[in-house]
Structures are given as C-alpha cells and as structure tokens.
Amino acid sequence: MYCLCETPLQSIHLQSDSENPLTCSHCAANLEIGELTISPLVKKAVMQWADHYEQGKLTTKEANDAGHQLVYRLQAALDGRTLVFYIPLLEK
C-alpha cells in the first residue's frame, strides 16, 4: 500500500519539494519514492531535481521544464498504469 486509498495507485502529483516530490492525487498522501516499482535511475533523477531546485541551482523555468520531462520518465517507468501530473512552480 502506497497511500490511504483502497484502490491501486491511480494518479500521482509531482512537485518540486525535496522532502516529498510525489503525492497521491486522490488522498494527498506523501508517497515513499523508494517503494515505487520504478528504476533507480528515475528515482535518482526525481530526487536530484527536487534537491537542485531547493538549493537554488535551477531557475523556476528550468525546474518546470525538467519537471515536465520527469513526468514522461515517471509515466513510462510506471508502465502507463498510473497517471502522473506535474504541479508547476509559479514563475516569478
């Protein structure tokens, strides 16, 4: 079980939050990225992206561009059974 929902994980929100980049779209529970059946490379990419944004290494626009790319990678890594949505950062 990944979250509070009784159904299998249906959709995920991705956002640039280094503590909790992935949450369940339905119950808003934080998802433990280590528990997801996705490749270590994709996990690493997500964690690095969130860390780099928090450390100020990415502009808001760069973080959003990379976030959209990560959605595709996550979507592919999850075999298309779980939808992934990116929650964009507001550009300053």
Ligand SMILES: [Zn+2]
């Ligand atoms: Zn849920």
